[in-house]
Amino acid sequence: MTWQGWLQIGLVLALVASAIKPLGLYMAHVFEGERTFLSPVLQPVERGFYRLAGLDSRAEQTWLGYAMGVLLFSFLGVLLLYAILRLQGFLPFNPQGFEAVAPDLAFNTAVSFVTNTNWQSYGGETTMSHMSQMLGLTVQNFVSAASGIAIAVAVSRAFARSGVDRIGNFWIDLTRATLYVLMPMAIVVALVFAALGLPQTLEGSVTAMTLEGVSQTIAMGPMASQEAIKQLGTNGGGFMNVNASHPFENPNAFSNYLAIFSMLSISSALVYAFGQIVGSRRQAWALLAAMAILLVAGIGAIYWAETAGNPIHLAAGVDASLGNMEGKEIRFGQAMTALYAAATTGLSNGGVNAMHSSLTPLGGLVPLFFIQLGEVLPGGVGSGLYGMVVFAILTVFVAGLMVGRTPEFLGKKIEAREMKLAMLAILILPLAILGFSAVAAVIPVGLAGPANAGPHGLTEILYAYSSAAGNNGSAFAGLSANSPWYNTTLALAMLAGRFAYIVPVLAIAGSLAKKTRVPASSGTFPTDGVLFVGLLIGIILILGGLQFFPALALGPILEHVLMLAGQTF
Amino acid sequence: MLTKQIRPALVLLLLLAGVTGLAYPLAVTGIAQAAFPAAANGGLIERDGTIIGSSLIGQTFTGERYFHARPSEVDHDAAGSGGSNLGATSATLAADVAARRDALVQGQTPVPADAVTASGSGLDPHISPAYAGLQVERVAKARGLDPQEVAGLVANQTQQPLLGVFGEPAVNVLTLNLALDALESDNG
Numbered sequence: 001m002t003w004q005g006w007l008q009i010g011l012v013l014a015l016v017a018s019a020i021k022p023l024g025l026y027m028a029h030v031f032e033g034e035r036t037f038l039s040p041v042l043q044p045v046e047r048g049f050y051r052l053a054g055l056d057s058r059a060e061q062t063w064l065g066y067a068m069g070v071l072l073f074s075f076l077g078v079l080l081l082y083a084i085l086r087l088q089g090f091l092p093f094n095p096q097g098f099e100a101v102a103p104d105l106a107f108n109t110a111v112s113f114v115t116n117t118n119w120q121s122y123g124g125e126t127t128m129s130h131m132s133q134m135l136g137l138t139v140q141n142f143v144s145a146a147s148g149i150a151i152a153v154a155v156s157r158a159f160a161r162s163g164v165d166r167i168g169n170f171w172i173d174l175t176r177a178t179l180y181v182l183m184p185m186a187i188v189v190a191l192v193f194a195a196l197g198l199p200q201t202l203e204g205s206v207t208a209m210t211l212e213g214v215s216q217t218i219a220m221g222p223m224a225s226q227e228a229i230k231q232l233g234t235n236g237g238g239f240m241n242v243n244a245s246h247p248f249e250n251p252n253a254f255s256n257y258l259a260i261f262s263m264l265s266i267s268s269a270l271v272y273a274f275g276q277i278v279g280s281r282r283q284a285w286a287l288l289a290a291m292a293i294l295l296v297a298g299i300g301a302i303y304w305a306e307t308a309g310n311p312i313h314l315a316a317g318v319d320a321s322l323g324n325m326e327g328k329e330i331r332f333g334q335a336m337t338a339l340y341a342a343a344t345t346g347l348s349n350g351g352v353n354a355m356h357s358s359l360t361p362l363g364g365l366v367p368l369f370f371i372q373l374g375e376v377l378p379g380g381v382g383s384g385l386y387g388m389v390v391f392a393i394l395t396v397f398v399a400g401l402m403v404g405r406t407p408e409f410l411g412k413k414i415e416a417r418e419m420k421l422a423m424l425a426i427l428i429l430p431l432a433i434l435g436f437s438a439v440a441a442v443i444p445v446g447l448a449g450p451a452n453a454g455p456h457g458l459t460e461i462l463y464a465y466s467s468a469a470g471n472n473g474s475a476f477a478g479l480s481a482n483s484p485w486y487n488t489t490l491a492l493a494m495l496a497g498r499f500a501y502i503v504p505v506l507a508i509a510g511s512l513a514k515k516t517r518v519p520a521s522s523g524t525f526p527t528d529g530v531l532f533v534g535l536l537i538g539i540i541l542i543l544g545g546l547q548f549f550p551a552l553a554l555g556p557i558l559e560h561v562l563m564l565a566g567q568t569f
Numbered sequence: 570m571l572t573k574q575i576r577p578a579l580v581l582l583l584l585l586a587g588v589t590g591l592a593y594p595l596a597v598t599g600i601a602q603a604a605f606p607a608a609a610n611g612g613l614i615e616r617d618g619t620i621i622g623s624s625l626i627g628q629t630f631t632g633e634r635y636f637h638a639r640p641s642e643v644d645h646d647a648a649g650s651g652g653s654n655l656g657a658t659s660a661t662l663a664a665d666v667a668a669r670r671d672a673l674v675q676g677q678t679p680v681p682a683d684a685v686t687a688s689g690s691g692l693d694p695h696i697s698p699a700y701a702g703l704q705v706e707r708v709a710k711a712r713g714l715d716p717q718e719v720a721g722l723v724a725n726q727t728q729q730p731l732l733g734v735f736g737e738p739a740v741n742v743l744t745l746n747l748a749l750d751a752l753e754s755d756n757g
Binding site for chain 2: 004007008011049052053054055065068069072073076077080123125126134135136138139141142143146171174175178179183186187190191194195196197198199200201202203205206207208209210211212214216217218219220222224225226228229240241242245246247248251252253254257309310312313316317318319320321322323324325326327328329330331332333336352353354355357358359360361364451452453454455456459476477478559562563567568569
């Protein structure tokens, strides 16, 4: 580890921190229906959309109506994307002449992008036409992120309101999240990306003749526009097979900073918007503090593990100064690889700038554990915030048990119904991750997946289902996941991880909106102080540890011990 | 409750798809092509009217006269991309590393890590200054140049972190090899 590496990490995180307040306030204004500096341009467009859709912009929905809206929109999104992928051979913007995507792969990809997972069973540059990348994948990069933001806003409103059964209108929140938040930022970021060297062309591949007279075919396409929303929407699905480790997707240190800034900024700022909407900015900073502490600890752990290098290779005569370079790119170095790996899994981004499968065992443990913690550091756009709110509810419940008082969070009493729903949401992740992994680890079609033998093989399977259920999308890509078994079960894990989580969360919102706010008394446990932050971190770690430690012990932890002993498989 | 939502669901999906999936990428393409055409078309390098590669994309060099890139899992096939995805305890990886090391150095000299490990993309355009340094003597000998002169060229072609902070020291193999050819034709 070097001071220069830590300085880069610090500067990127400081840049994110400086964007939290202005961006958070802007989003709070947008979702409370106030005028913003973009209203003169966007309001006519927005009104036109509502007129065509037959919407009354003042009509609000109950939690059930809101949830139905989310589910219906997602279902239609899967159908549209599946159709585009299957029909790409007949559609324009297909300079490479790619044929239809296979049915199980198209299903997996459609579910993957609609659930904001963006798992890549496919290699982008060898499978997808430009039309599929744009009208198929990019669209869901926007609207699945906008759906997540919408749900987080609905949850925020539930805390702010009392004695009502309405939590907002999904269609309006969706439209505003896309038009006012994601689109303007995506245009700016895409143009900066293009200036930094990301290709943005509708042409097909280019053939070069190298200095030694060998021909090299170079895949091209509209990458800057997709990369921008891939980061902003914490989607993570790359244009290319190897995602943001590809020099076209991420050509230099500055595109890497911008990528990390883009993926962290909206999720972090949404926490501030939450504080603004519920009327307690201190609460927002408390949640952000808990997220930041865990995230920085994870960055440090990866950075340390990767700079230490692989003792097996060092013993074979490899110089230690660069650290473990397998699966990494020279232009990022260890510090920016560690930051990217921690951020992409602390979020539900899932893009990678190095191959996670080739990280050292402990370096790979961190991203895996971050996904299993529920991706709340600061999490996917929207999903991170509502995930953190569920953890906060659990924390006040545990604190309430300790002192024997009814728990409260932001003036709302947390009672049996909310706790049951919160537990229902929390249990989805271990069920989907451990359940599917256990089956895949014993049946032949599952065991056919991992490319690595020994404990690393188990980690590959575990990582795949964690990534799918957590809607992350990154991979220990040694796993050959493009098979009917993995394509189907991973898609099911993605659906469970997204929708079986969203519905209980919206039900909590519906139930909280009805409750009146109780004024804070001397017996109220303050949820914006250091004690709460410590408890919250403790709950997240203990819960994650209890659920996943046994599996992690058999995977990366065992591999670490064996690596130190010089054992290979 | 559900039937009332079918119209907004369908209409908004199609409208938002049009805006985000067609208008947005096509507008960005138009602006990028007008404002920064070289970057937007992949940073291609031409010599004597032929495209010889992209400054961003690594290439395979095998001859003694050129600096070599890092090992690539996909042989620098830029129509695809890929890393080895081999884990830390992989016997295959350990054997690959040992074989690459033996091909580069003799005895106990440690080799730079990037010289014996495959990059994540399989298309890493850079090598570390240490790996470039390791190749200076071979290239100088093959071209009949003074090793000092070649080492000077490598130093010249090494990108240092901006302000000593932003980025990593790196040598772009293709531009280094181009500079090498240019140097020889100047001398000759």
